[in-house]
Amino acid sequence: MSQQPPEPGFHMSSEEFRRWGREVIDWIADYHERVETLPVLSRVEPGAIRRALPEHPPEQGEGFERMLADLDEKVLPGITHWQSPNFFAFFPANVSYPSILGELLSAGLGVQGMLWTTSPACTEIETLVLDWVVELLDLPRTFHSSGAGGGVIQDSASSATLCALLAARHRAAEAPAEALVAYASTEAHSSVDKAMEIAGLGRDRLRRIAVDADRALDPAALSAAMAEDRAAGRRPFFVVATVGTTSSLAFDPLDAVGAAARAEGAWLHVDAAMAGTAAVCPELRWIHRGLEQAQSYCFNPHKWMFTNFDCDCFYVSDRQALIDALSVVPEYLRNRASESGQVIDYRDWQVPLGRRFRALKLWFVIRHYGIRGLRAHVRRHVELAAGFARWVESHPELELAAPCRLNLVCFRHRRGDRASEDLLEALNASEKLYLTHTRLDGRYVLRMSIGQTRTESRHVEQAREAIDAIVSNGRLPGSA
Amino acid sequence: MSQQPPEPGFHMSSEEFRRWGREVIDWIADYHERVETLPVLSRVEPGAIRRALPEHPPEQGEGFERMLADLDEKVLPGITHWQSPNFFAFFPANVSYPSILGELLSAGLGVQGMLWTTSPACTEIETLVLDWVVELLDLPRTFHSSGAGGGVIQDSASSATLCALLAARHRAAEAPAEALVAYASTEAHSSVDKAMEIAGLGRDRLRRIAVDADRALDPAALSAAMAEDRAAGRRPFFVVATVGTTSSLAFDPLDAVGAAARAEGAWLHVDAAMAGTAAVCPELRWIHRGLEQAQSYCFNPHKWMFTNFDCDCFYVSDRQALIDALSVVPEYLRNRASESGQVIDYRDWQVPLGRRFRALKLWFVIRHYGIRGLRAHVRRHVELAAGFARWVESHPELELAAPCRLNLVCFRHRRGDRASEDLLEALNASEKLYLTHTRLDGRYVLRMSIGQTRTESRHVEQAREAIDAIVSNGRLPGSA
Numbered sequence: 008m009s010q011q012p013p014e015p016g017f018h019m020s021s022e023e024f025r026r027w028g029r030e031v032i033d034w035i036a037d038y039h040e041r042v043e044t045l046p047v048l049s050r051v052e053p054g055a056i057r058r059a060l061p062e063h064p065p066e067q068g069e070g071f072e073r074m075l076a077d078l079d080e081k082v083l084p085g086i087t088h089w090q091s092p093n094f095f096a097f098f099p100a101n102v103s104y105p106s107i108l109g110e111l112l113s114a115g116l117g118v119q120g121m122l123w124t125t126s127p128a129c130t131e132i133e134t135l136v137l138d139w140v141v142e143l144l145d146l147p148r149t150f151h152s153s154g155a156g157g158g159v160i161q162d163s164a165s166s167a168t169l170c171a172l173l174a175a176r177h178r179a180a181e182a183p184a185e186a187l188v189a190y191a192s193t194e195a196h197s198s199v200d201k202a203m204e205i206a207g208l209g210r211d212r213l214r215r216i217a218v219d220a221d222r223a224l225d226p227a228a229l230s231a232a233m234a235e236d237r238a239a240g241r242r243p244f245f246v247v248a249t250v251g252t253t254s255s256l257a258f259d260p261l262d263a264v265g266a267a268a269r270a271e272g273a274w275l276h277v278d279a280a281m282a283g284t285a286a287v288c289p290e291l292r293w294i295h296r297g298l299e300q301a302q303s304y305c306f307n308p309h310k311w312m313f314t315n316f317d318c319d320c321f322y323v324s325d326r327q328a329l330i331d332a333l334s335v336v337p338e339y340l341r342n343r344a345s346e347s348g349q350v351i352d353y354r355d356w357q358v359p360l361g362r363r364f365r366a367l368k369l370w371f372v373i374r375h376y377g378i379r380g381l382r383a384h385v386r387r388h389v390e391l392a393a394g395f396a397r398w399v400e401s402h403p404e405l406e407l408a409a410p411c412r413l414n415l416v417c418f419r420h421r422r423g424d425r426a427s428e429d430l431l432e433a434l435n436a437s438e439k440l441y442l443t444h445t446r447l448d449g450r451y452v453l454r455m456s457i458g459q460t461r462t463e464s465r466h467v468e469q470a471r472e473a474i475d476a477i478v479s480n481g482r483l484p485g486s487a
Numbered sequence: 488m489s490q491q492p493p494e495p496g497f498h499m500s501s502e503e504f505r506r507w508g509r510e511v512i513d514w515i516a517d518y519h520e521r522v523e524t525l526p527v528l529s530r531v532e533p534g535a536i537r538r539a540l541p542e543h544p545p546e547q548g549e550g551f552e553r554m555l556a557d558l559d560e561k562v563l564p565g566i567t568h569w570q571s572p573n574f575f576a577f578f579p580a581n582v583s584y585p586s587i588l589g590e591l592l593s594a595g596l597g598v599q600g601m602l603w604t605t606s607p608a609c610t611e612i613e614t615l616v617l618d619w620v621v622e623l624l625d626l627p628r629t630f631h632s633s634g635a636g637g638g639v640i641q642d643s644a645s646s647a648t649l650c651a652l653l654a655a656r657h658r659a660a661e662a663p664a665e666a667l668v669a670y671a672s673t674e675a676h677s678s679v680d681k682a683m684e685i686a687g688l689g690r691d692r693l694r695r696i697a698v699d700a701d702r703a704l705d706p707a708a709l710s711a712a713m714a715e716d717r718a719a720g721r722r723p724f725f726v727v728a729t730v731g732t733t734s735s736l737a738f739d740p741l742d743a744v745g746a747a748a749r750a751e752g753a754w755l756h757v758d759a760a761m762a763g764t765a766a767v768c769p770e771l772r773w774i775h776r777g778l779e780q781a782q783s784y785c786f787n788p789h790k791w792m793f794t795n796f797d798c799d800c801f802y803v804s805d806r807q808a809l810i811d812a813l814s815v816v817p818e819y820l821r822n823r824a825s826e827s828g829q830v831i832d833y834r835d836w837q838v839p840l841g842r843r844f845r846a847l848k849l850w851f852v853i854r855h856y857g858i859r860g861l862r863a864h865v866r867r868h869v870e871l872a873a874g875f876a877r878w879v880e881s882h883p884e885l886e887l888a889a890p891c892r893l894n895l896v897c898f899r900h901r902r903g904d905r906a907s908e909d910l911l912e913a914l915n916a917s918e919k920l921y922l923t924h925t926r927l928d929g930r931y932v933l934r935m936s937i938g939q940t941r942t943e944s945r946h947v948e949q950a951r952e953a954i955d956a957i958v959s960n961g962r963l964p965g966s967a
Binding site: 378 | 497498499501503504505507508509511512513514515516518519520528529531533534535536537540542543544545546547548549551553554558561562563564565566567568569570577580581582583584585586587588590591592594595596597598599603604605606607608609611612614615618619620622623642643644645646649653656664676677678680681684685686687688690733734789795796797812813815816817818819820822824827829830838839840841842843850851853854855856857858859860923924925926934940941
């Protein structure tokens with residue numbers, strides 16, 4: 008490699024890579040050290056970032072120093088800082104240093120793990136780490152690769168839900184496609200609708216089942232809907248239960264939902280995208296009660312388990328159903344290892360063919376923190392949320408909009424939607440923190456989502472102070 | 488951050504990250520410097536990698552030095568070295584140092600670009616870089632974001648083909664789903680079958696159209712098949728043309744295929760996954776002749792353009808068709824910027840909801856190499872392939888199995904399949920290089936795919952010597 012002259016347009020030499028690599032590592036460390044001082048939500052105008060950059064690709068190559076300079080000057084103003092400890096919006100997408108190093112090594116190795124044979128370590132470490140996670144979260148043994156099931160890393164819970172739906176449809180192939188009906192609560196994620204559309208079933212064949220006062224799926228309503236469809240000659244084939252809904256972190260009762268699904272022979276998929284990580288703590292494993300009834304399950308270490316996006320852990324209790332739904336084998340991918348039946352080819356467990364070595368970062372995260380470390384961080388977030396919820400309850404102008412069970416606090420201004428909207432607007436305009444909203448029972452609700460890697464009690468305290476200052480300054484509609 | 492004690496289980500401190508980050512950067516540079524000396528194809532037995540690793544997750548966190556040690560001792564033996572200049576298998580998945588640094592920064596920033604507002608720079612730089620690529624490859628202006636079309640980064644060509652199919656289906660919504668029929672050549676990629684299965688149309692509704700002597704789709708056969716379906720009351724809605732098939736790098740005639748598709752009102756998707764990169768060179772732009780007729784197009788910078796997996800550039804001429812097919816908007820994702828209509832929300836352009844800042848690595852690659860640098864590297868690979876093909880033609884025991892038009896040489900032993908199979912087996916067992924096979928006209932064919940970042944003439948020369956040594960040693964079946 009050292010024969011290459013270090014001119015623009017030629018390959019970057021190893022010497023240059025060592026030099027710029029160190030700079031980038033330092034840049035990232037500096038960034039994480041100062042990120043809490045940056046305005047959390049980017050406030051640039053549409054088009055402003057692009058206008059600041061050259062409209063055409065360069066004829067001659069440029070030196071890397073220009074890219075780093077642009078990062079600071081042109082890119083950062085357009086970044087919404089998901090890694091700020093003052094990021095309380097949506098759900099977290101938290102990262103950690105060990106995960107970043109895992110992603111870096113994965114990029115450096117540059118292997119493509121579509122088949123076992125195209126890098127056995129890529130496949131075997133993925134299977135191993137997903138088995139580790141079965142232990143870590145105390146998931147049902149049906150998801151462990153030692154039996155008929157197993158796990159795979161997907162890019163997102165959306166893709167996991169799609170794959171679960173495809174496997175369920177394949178299992179229900181005896182029924183005509185136009186008879187198939189799926190079920191999820193009114194609070195389930197929009198990716199269920201999207202999966203129904205993609206699969207060609209259409210979202211009108213997804214029954215949105217009523218929820219109870221806690222916004223958990225009502226199993227009686229589910230059973231009634233399935234019975235009605237069955238009586239009309241339709242085939243209930245797929246039920247999605249949510250462990251921690253996106254709006255308010257409601258928990259569907261898996262045992263009762265599972266029993267209802269089983270009675271109809273429907274596939275139960277459990278979506279625990281954000282909340283699943285909580286199960287590292289034994290005292291929080293109530294979230295998964297009844298999970299042994301599920302045919303598939305997913306959660307995202309890229310949300311709350313310190314692992315870079317993308318990393319969704321997707322499990323099935325019957326891997327053959329998934330493989331049968333997704334396998335297409337052309338000649339140029341045939342090889343002895345695959346035909347021996349002794350290995351896993353993960354390309355048959357997902358929509359894309361290619362895949363990178365994503366298990367490395369999850370492996371590093373679990374090894375770096377250990378079970379105890381992960382528990383400590385999850386407990387910290389849960390305690391911070393509980394404290395924030397108590398503060399809301401005690402505040403004269405605010406109220407909880409949903410019970411706080413884990414790390415999300417849904418609250419609103421007592422004076423109504425307009426005051427709540429203005430409160431959110433004012434908070435985000437302060438640039439000191441970032442929250443997003445939802446609607447519950449038609450009412451506007453602020454969501455305080457606590458799960459960023461470095462969020463500590465002082466950040467939540469600052470958020471309380473910022474909220475208090477706004478609701479107490481008397482300028483919100485309806486204020487005294 | 489520095490308050491955190493550097494004990495296992497706690498967050499890694501910035502100081503530790505700087506230290507280990509440097510180590511990892513050096514590890515990667517060392518790896519790339521020595522990768523050509525490593526056995527290309529991992530020869531471990533199934534299960535060997537896993538057996539060498541702890542079966543259970545650690546209770547206490549571990550130091551990073553143990554992960555790096557495992558990388559060398561436990562992981563590397565299970566790696567098939569895609570970044571070796573002696574990797575001639577499948578298609579390349581080449582990487583470059585600037586791309587690795589882009590991936591690293593993307594991991595360090597840890598932003599999630601599902602909406603414009605969740606990091607405007609992530610969206611705007613993606614749109615900009617995809618517009619750059621329109622210029623770089625001289626793609627039709629219909630794919631530039633300044634008009635009705637635009638580009639987006641997908642994880643893979645498989646996902647791009649699926650999205651194209653979904654948009655095409657949406658556009659053909661006036662026809663009953665059971666009437667829809669799709670078309671691709673017998674040589675088109677298996678992802679077309681997979682997309683048909685996923686979309687619920689079924690692969691039996693994909694007509695595999697005959698190819699000519701060059702294995703290019705026969706437009707007359709396509710027109711005849713569409714006319715027959717139309718006459719039978721079916722609706723031809725989707726045609727996939729391939730620019731560089733996976734088996735033999737055959738090129739479908741886009742102008743004639745496009746005219747046939749247009750005559751039937753079918754959506755033309757062009758899959759140039761590997762070969763598209765060639766169009767950086769003006770003299771190779773014949774591969775895209777007729778592309779202006781396509782409604783969608785994709786190619787993978789993660790194959791031949793020095794950009795880490797995953798990075799597929801997917802373009803549509805009518806972005807609204809794609810968005811209409813994939814958009815589902817729940818309350819918690821609503822925001823002013825989206826509702827202004829002034830911004831792109833890329834979550835509506837893909838299957839998953841979440842997305843990371845993948846444009847950064849492609850931006851760095853184009854800026855580092857410049858147009859001239861990219862051209863020089865592509866030309867080198869094409870010349871190396873041409874030279875190898877001439878050598879095959881002049882070899883008494885070998886013959887070309889397909890014309891070499893770009894960077895893939897399909898060849899076989901003149902004595903037949905058994906000799907060709909044994910040749911491949913012996914080559915790969917030598918550990919000095921890695922090739923894979925296909926079948927053309929039912930006959931076993933070796934594929935010499937030249938596109939690895941650091942492949943130079945000496946590596947191809949070594950491959951020739953290795954092949955010559957085996958075919959000349961008289962031990963292959965049928966040898967004298």
